[in-house]
Amino acid sequence: MQNSLSHLAYLALEYAIVSLELKPGGLVTEKQLIEMAGHGRTPVREAIQKLAWQGLIHVRPRVGLQIAEIRPEDHRYVMQVRRELEPIAATCADPQQRERLRECARRMAECAGTGDLPGFFAADKAFDEVLETACPNNFITAALAPVQTHARRLWYSTGTHDRMDGAIAMHIQAIDAIRGGDADKARIAMAALIDYLNNA
Numbered sequence: 001m002q003n004s005l006s007h008l009a010y011l012a013l014e015y016a017i018v019s020l021e022l023k024p025g026g027l028v029t030e031k032q033l034i035e036m037a038g039h040g041r042t043p044v045r046e047a048i049q050k051l052a053w054q055g056l057i058h059v060r061p062r063v064g065l066q067i068a069e070i071r072p073e074d075h076r077y078v079m080q081v082r083r084e085l086e087p088i089a090a091t092c093a094d095p096q097q098r099e100r101l102r103e104c105a106r107r108m109a110e111c112a113g114t115g116d117l118p119g120f121f122a123a124d125k126a127f128d129e130v131l132e133t134a135c136p137n138n139f140i141t142a143a144l145a146p147v148q149t150h151a152r153r154l155w156y157s158t159g160t161h162d163r164m165d166g167a168i169a170m171h172i173q174a175i176d177a178i179r180g181g182d183a184d185k186a187r188i189a190m191a192a193l194i195d196y197l198n199n200a
Contacts, residue, residue, distance in 0.1 A: 006046035009039040011125070013047050017056050017067060018121060018153045025069045033065070054146035056153075075154050078147045079198040083191065085140050090174065090190035091183040092135040098179040100130045105175040112168040120164055121152055127171065151197070170196045 016022045016036055034044045048065065051057040058066045093101060107123035110116070128148045132141045155167075170193045177189035 005039050005043035006050075009037040009043040010047035010050050012037040012039075013044070013051060014056070014125075014149055015118070015121065017051070018149060019118070019156055020153070022067045024067055024157075026067045027060075027064050028067065029064055054149060056146070056149060070154065070157055074150060078151050078154060079194065081143060081147045082151060083194045083198070085144050086131075086194055087187040087190045088137070089131045089135045089140055089144060090178050090186040092137075093131065093178050093186075094134060097130050097134040098181070101127065101175045101179050104130065105172045108168045108171055108175075112165050115164070117156075117164060120168060121156075124152065124171065127175065155197070167197060 013022075013033055013036065022028060022036075030041070030044065030048070033048065034041060037044050037047065039047075048057060048059075052059055056068050058068060060066050104123050104127045107126070108120060111120040111123065125148075128145070132145060135141050174186075174189040174193045178186040180186070
């Protein structure tokens with residue numbers, strides 16, 4: 001599923017929204033998104049449906065598709081949800097996911113050395129998807145998936161990308177705690193990561 005055409009189309013369009021290539025409040029057509037994603041109509045339509053469900057695209061009848069605005073209160077609301085739910089999700093990884101998490105940490109460490117922001121965002125997205133796969137509580141993952149994407153877009157919109165090294169270090173600490181298998185340590189490390197991102 002994670003490598004399906006619709007998922008690949010979703011990842012391409014999600015990144016375009018997160019990186020502000022698709023401007024907040026801007027109007028786009030399905031044809032533009034098909035060209036941008038590099039996939040056919042059906043996968044892109046499925047990706048649009050997911051992005052609309054996540055509140056990143058608004059379908060405007062007789063107008064078109066509108067990229068969600070960034071509102072002043074978004075950061076506070078997004079971090080409130082993440083602070084409550086991500087520490088719980090962090091306790092759910094099993095040994096198979098822990099190996100995937102090790103790869104996420106490795107990719108993030110490489111990005112710290114090269115200043116590769118797109119690479120970090122891709123590794124962070126992979127980290128989110130590992131936790132989503134591992135967490136048995138679908139209500140938690142349904143709530144977290146959109147706010148994690150909104151959080152990346154908000155972080156990108158601040159223009160303070162010099163915080164990337166600190167964010168990566170905190171992510172790696174959280175990943176190491178999760179891989180260690182101690183639920184309490186994983187929960188504490190994830191809470192510390194969210195607190196850092198909230199205050200950075």
